[in-house]
Amino acid sequence: MAVNLPVLGALLPVPGVRVGTTCAGVKQRVRDDLCVMLLDPGATVAGVFTRNAFRAAPVILAEAAVARGGARALVINSGNANAATGEPGHADALAICRALEQKANLPTDTTLPFSTGVIGQRLPVERIVDGLDAAIARARPDGWVDAAHAIMTTDTGPKAVSRRVQVGAAEVTITGIAKGAGMIKPDMATMLAYIATDVAIAPDLLSLLTRRVADQSFNRITIDGDTSTNDSFVVIASGAAGNPVLRHPQDEGCAAFAAALTEVAMDLAQRIVRDGEGATRFVTVRVQGGVDEDECLRVAYTIAESPLIKTAVFAGDPNWGRFCMAIGRSDIPGLDTRGVALYLDDVCVAQQGLMASSYREEAGAAVMAKPEFEVRVQLGRGDAEAVVWTCDLSYDYVKINAEYRS
């Protein structure tokens, strides 16, 4: 059901990072479900993690490892989220990190663990530890396609993309993989995204860019408004490109690097929406003319998460009153609806808070019949803008989430 989910193009190896996968049999023995990423010494790692209060044990450990610095490895399993597992789950994740460090001859406390899949069940630690040998043995610079597959849960296809960008005199590579399609199986799936690059960059700056990039990509997508316990986005910079270390946003090449990083993250984030559970349409919600970005985002999310709008989008029904309803309940202080305009792609549906006199329902229906279109709202009270990407709410969303265990 994915909406124009691109097939994988060529994924570029990132000097300083090797990736290996294997089938550890976390849940079933049908495909690779364990992935290790091994980083040469000197790599810099930054991350953004779920704010869900029920964050899983590996999330807590990974965030702490990022803060400590000196990361040398990531270990990711699909099939089990190690969430809501308490102290034993914490010990399990730690045991896997220790085993990886021992097997790969890495210092202690240099591994970031990640898990995605079933919650409330203990990890099969022994099987994962046994699988580490094969994953380490298979680790190689061009292991990205396998990695993109190994981290999948209910995704209908792998999500990955590469870019090259000039940073001063150096050519820098950026390769990213992601997984996520909603929250299921049996309880909550997870958005996981990893981007590796060989740029040389100071930890503080990478951390700043990672947060900014997340805000323009993974924090701008919504499928069902739910947030998992395991969501994580990690950027790895090996430094192998040999550029003068980027330390400040104003440094030569930093803007180009940040733009390319944003582009990769945005591409991955959009692929997650395209693969949204039951998705039949991919919708860009753009809100312009707000006093600040916050209020634009509030309107955009209210539209993107309204079940009434999502079902109308599924039906391809230009139900413009539902958009007005959503804008109106976004709780924008003092919103004067007489300044509000609504467009579906280039079709002006409403102006000054009323149906546009030029509007014909056939024109709106033609836009909404497309697999991809843009909903554009103008609030008419400022210069701020925000964009959110989402998909529709179909019978298959209900089916996938109601019936997958039957």
Add this chain to the structure above:
Amino acid sequence: MAVNLPVLGALLPVPGVRVGTTCAGVKQRVRDDLCVMLLDPGATVAGVFTRNAFRAAPVILAEAAVARGGARALVINSGNANAATGEPGHADALAICRALEQKANLPTDTTLPFSTGVIGQRLPVERIVDGLDAAIARARPDGWVDAAHAIMTTDTGPKAVSRRVQVGAAEVTITGIAKGAGMIKPDMATMLAYIATDVAIAPDLLSLLTRRVADQSFNRITIDGDTSTNDSFVVIASGAAGNPVLRHPQDEGCAAFAAALTEVAMDLAQRIVRDGEGATRFVTVRVQGGVDEDECLRVAYTIAESPLIKTAVFAGDPNWGRFCMAIGRSDIPGLDTRGVALYLDDVCVAQQGLMASSYREEAGAAVMAKPEFEVRVQLGRGDAEAVVWTCDLSYDYVKINAEYRS
């Protein structure tokens, strides 16, 4: 598809209030769609209205009329919401009020207008004005059953209830009607609720009680999280019961009256949920042990509006991880998940943030197989509590909202 929606019991006339209906043919000529309520002089009216920025013309006029005082009539049409109609819509609503006042020999500016149905279309003012004669002629104390029918749009059945309560030496009657089943047809339907009583009460106190009662009833239900442009809740007190006028919450009989009023409002609100679009289950979400009511409500609404939980409820699937996920993303500052417990009716599912050792999935599934059950969350950090009522998200919800125009 309604879940245990009670059939109408006997509806008690409210001295001082007469109700009449007719078929004005607002949208089609199949059933009554126009209702007038005529109030004897001296009645007191209070109301709570939608906060949607796109509030419809009649809402603005009704709210102003309540504030002015001296209300003598209400006029309600179904089939057309007179929303997003701008200045002409305002004039239309006003014209109907003026016509009613003239035909019923009432002073100017004493009528509250209400509309529900299609948005973005002009009201058929002439047909409505023509219909007023019949509605006025048919106005009688026992017109409530007809009124409950006339205000319906996509409701599968009428919603009304009566109570008697002792206020000091006087016996007071309370009769209420409501409509609402989600937001549809073609854009946004509406929650409308009217409660009439013959109690004698000061305007300020009635206004205070109305807000409080709304917060315990209509503001505690959610079907799809969307809020219409026309939502209105009005309480009419004719004063005909002859009790000493209630002026303060401490006055004799006021607590009993407030309790009965709350009971009627809560009953009507729950009937709206029972008749929720596509509803197959009626769920009470009770959150206890919060620091304050606000945070309990935040958790309760996050649960009640999560598409993942609503689809699991539809499937009767005790997917407890989804409840944890929703609690965790409710944005409760400093929530310690180790204090959180989850019950499905009397079955303890999770304790201290983990699956309860006593929990068996069969027990959870047995509760969720019932048409009605309670989800109870204990936050373990205070004494506050909040309750919200909701329904599931079924194929029929998608069908009703995606396909009603096809």
